[in-house]
Amino acid sequence: MKAIFALRQAVVSQLKKSTPANPSPVTRAVGKASQDDTIWQKIHRSRFVRIAHPPIMLGVTVVSLTGIVGYRFYNQPQLSVGTESPYTIYAPKDGSFVDERTTEEKRKEVRAGTIPRLQRDSELTAQLKQQRSQYLDSINQLRYLAGTFPYLDTNTLTLEQQHLLRSLDEGEWRLLESYLNNGEPLPTASPQLAKLQQLFDQQKTANSPETIGVLLADIRAARERYSRVSTRLAELKADRQITNNQIAALMLDVPTWQTTQQTIIQVHDRILTQGLPAGITAPLLGETLQLHLRNILPPQAHRVAEDSLKNLLGDKYNLTVDKEATKNLAEKAVLAMETVKVSAEKNSVIVRAGETITQEQFVLLDGYGLSQRQVNWQGLLHTAGLVGGALVIFCGVSRRIHRPLRRRDHILLCMLSISTPILFLLDPIYNNLPAISLLTSSFYGPTLAITQVVLVGGLSAFAMESIVWEYLLAGGAAALLAGMIASKLRSRDELALLGLGVGTTQGVVYLFTYLIINASAVTIIWYTALPSAIVYGLVGLAWSAMAIGVSPYLERLFDVVTPTRLVELSNPNCPLLQRLAKEAPGTFQHTLFVACLAESAARELRCNVELVRTGTLYHDIGKMHDPLGFIENQMGGPNKHDEINDPYVSVDIIKKHVSEGLVMARKYGLPQVVRDFIPEHQGQMLISYFYIQAKEAAERAGEPPVDEGEFRYAGPIPQSRETGIVMLADSCEAALRSLGEANPETAMAMVNRIFKARWRDNQLQDSGLKYEELPIIADVFVRVWQQFHHQRIAYPKAALDVQVTSPSTTRF
Structure with a gap:
């Protein structure tokens, strides 16, 4: 074992000798960074920091958001609109004060109530005249195919009887011919045949058989001509390209139709010249046509002309709103309107004890400094509870769908969340909901982003004394779009397109929300809401561009990543x-x-x-x-x-x-x-x-x-x-x-x-x-x-041999 240990020591010493005596600057820098990181990690992972951070971060977030969302409770009047006065209050001196709230409401009413200025649209007028020409041409084409009408003397058969005979079903016509020629009885179930039987019985009594034969021959010729148009009529009816008015025009004789056609053109031109506004009701249009057609045409032609004009002009218009002129008129009306002021004389009663304070009385109380403004601690406590509940919901969602958030993540999310209520209080038009949604979705995913938008948007609405719904809903809709899509995008180009989508959504939702809120004045959107919607859409686009631009700095500062950053790495x-x-x-x-x-x-x-x-x-x-x-x-x-x-x-x-x-x-x-x-x-x-x-x-x-x-x-x-x-x-x-x-x-x-x-x-x-x-x-x-490890075919040996056919053509 000693031999093994000696060998191990020798190898280690040899490895140390192979290490350079003077490490490079990079090695020294890395070593120093590693040492610093170790010290930081020790502090970062210490038991005290792990225990103290969550309550401290939660407290800072609650206090910060409560301080911003509950801003209106810091200097809230105790004697406000809708509260009861505890005692009678007198005016300390003469005074006159501007009622800003009432003034702004009246200005909105003036803008909304401005009668729009109209102009005749030449393009729409030309389109309506072209439709009229096509309509009349289709009738003339059908009349040409049907042949001359009437085809008999009206003293013999009326226009209605002649049209009935030529348009009669082929089966019924054969039954009628059999009755006239052979005396076969007609079915009693058909009222049309019963009328025609009575008609021809009268003709037989008044005329000779030869005359009846000539009459039937003329009817057959007319029926043959009319059969050419009947197939076309069936096709047009099936495609809804023909109306009963056009079919009724086939029953008019040539002079009457010419007069009727000219009358339709003249009345149509007069109405278009006077101007046809959008939204005119059918009864009102009918009264206008009755006035123009009075005592001009016979009854049947009158009905054809009236029905044709209703068909040509119904739900049509050639008058449009002159946006610029209407906007200028509205602004002039607003500028001409005087501000609403409330005045009181010295020692006069402003409000009596037990009386509910009105807006006019509040303006006087606040103007004289008698509204008792102070901190509303109860309101702040309610705000703190609301903020705390929102944080609990957010933390619950975060724990359920996301890996544990780090301390720097908490700080970043807190900063983003605090920024929105601040901007709402400064001016709702500049709210940054789309920006924080885009960033949060890119860093932490769509679920956290949508949760944050809903909670922060709700807190921002609570922070405003008067909720401006068009800004809040439009910003929220654009933010939801950004939150759902941003995490799925992989390039800056895709994010730029998302910015356009956010701006468009914000502008469109603002437009429709404004229209719904001001439903009593539909036309105002074209000269008041539309420019504001365009501006608000550009604000959404600007916030998206800002979020995309600031994202790389936040990635480095807070050590977070976006899909785009991952693609780059x-x-x-x-x-x-x-x-x-x-x-x-x-x-x-x-x-x-x-x-x-x-x-x-x-x-x-x-x-x-x-x-x-x-x-x-x-x-x-x-x-x-x-x-x-x-x-x-x-x-x-x-x-x-x-x-x-x-x-x-x-x-x-x-x-x-x-x-x-x-x-x-x-x-x-x-x-x-x-x-x-x-x-x-x-x-x-x-x-x-x-x-x-x-x-x-x-x-x-x-x-x-x-x-x-x-x-x-x-x-x-x-x-x-x-x-x-x-x-x-x-x-x-x-x-x-x-x-x-x-x-x-x-x-x-x-x-x-x-x-x-x-x-x-x-x-x-x-x-x-x-x-x-x-x-x-x-x-x-x-x-x-x-x-x-897919299979490949084996190349034949000959395919790998290089064949040199001519030395002169070989290049190296």
Whole structure:
């Protein structure tokens, strides 16, 4: 045993000699940073800080939010509108005071009540005239196809009788012909045939058979012409492209139709010239048409013209609001309006004892300084309770869906939450709900962001004496959109598009909310609400741009990550990954395969794929401290550990890739959530190869049993599903590579053995992975392994031989 110990000491001394006597500035800097970090970590992890931080942070948050949300209770009048006066109060002197609240309400009424200025829209007018031309052309085309009407003398048959005969169903016409020619009786069920039977009985009595024959021949000719249009009429009716008005126009004779058509054009032009406003009711339009058509046309033509004009003008308009003129008119009316003032003479009664104080009386009391303004402690206590309840809800949601938040996370969330009520109190239009939602969603996920928006928005509404619903609801809607989507975006371009969506949503919701609140004056949106909606939409866009711009600074300051930051860190051109590829190429290739395994499993289990990819790429950067100490970098050369021949020294080299990796990660500014992959992917696993070596050597030397803890990683074990998946992928990578041409069943059996070993060793107990999910991960790993080891056809030997056909054409 003494010989083994002497050999171990010799090797250690040789390794020390190989270390440079004068470490480089980088090494010294890293060592100093590591020392400073150790001191900070000791303070950070001390028992006092762990115990004191939660109540202190909770108290600071409650006090801060209560102080802001309860701002109106600091100087609240005890004698306000709606309260009873405890005694009679007299005016101490003559005075006149502006009633700001009533003045603003009257200004809103003036803006809302301004009659809009209208203008005739030439484009709409041209469209209506074009529709009229198409309508009349369709009637003329149908009349042309139907032939001349009337086709008989109206003294013989009326217009109505002639139209009935030519449009009669073919079956009924045959029955009528059989009756006239052969005397066969007609069915009694048809009222039309009964009328026609009576008509022709009269004709038979008054005319000779020859005349009746000529009459029937004319009717047949008319029916033949009308049959050409009947098919077209059926098609137009089915497609709703023809109305009863157009069909009724076919029953007018040529002169009457010409007059009717001209009348329709003249009345239509007159109404469009006078202007047709939007929203005119059908009865009012009918009265207008009756006035224009009075005593011009015969009854049947009158009905055709009136119905046609109703069809052409119903629900149509050519008058639109002149926005600029109406807005100028409203502003002039507001400027012309005098401010509302309340006056009182000296010793006059302002309010009597027991009387409920009105707005006018409050203005006088407040103006004279008699409203008894003071701190409303009861209101502040209620506010503190409300804030405390909101924090309890937020903490409950956070614990349920998010890994434990750090102290710096608490500070960041507190700062973001406090900023919103402050801006609401300054001016609701500048509220930053979309910005804090976008940032919180990017840093901590959509659920926390939506929870924060709802709670902070509610507290901000409570903070305002008079809630401006259009700003609150519009800002909240835009914030919910940002919260739901921001965490899913992976590039700055996508975030920029989200900013446009946030601005648009904020402006549109503001517009509709304003319209609903001021429903009595619908037209105001076009000249008052629309410009304000555009401005508010631009404010939402500006807050989104500000959030995107400030995000990188918050990431560095509070050590948080966004999906965009993770995508940037996973770029192979990052300096640390370039070093890994150059200094430890075998480890880099190992990392890429582990990343493929872990990323596929994370996607299957709906974990954070970007975090898994980035964490996996950096999980073994510590191997750069001694690349040849790891077999993947030896490239078939001699194994360094065979030369060392001491399991204790070798295990120190292996374990050191975790500690050195953390030092490198801090030096290059990797976020904590990425640094966690370095120790957690190894957890507290046993380094079995060197442990068994040491155990066998101790048994041969008759020494006490080897301490297993010396051959385990320091940990911690995986604390999240993501690091747990990387541990499993890292454990399976070498085993899967060693299989070569094995079948999937063999690969699955090996993966399952590794998984069971990690589960039994309690390496996954804090990760959040369930035992039922292990088969899913195993299936994904084997599937990825199959994709890497797919079969390729063997090239024939002749295909690999280079044939030189002509030396003159060969170029080197």
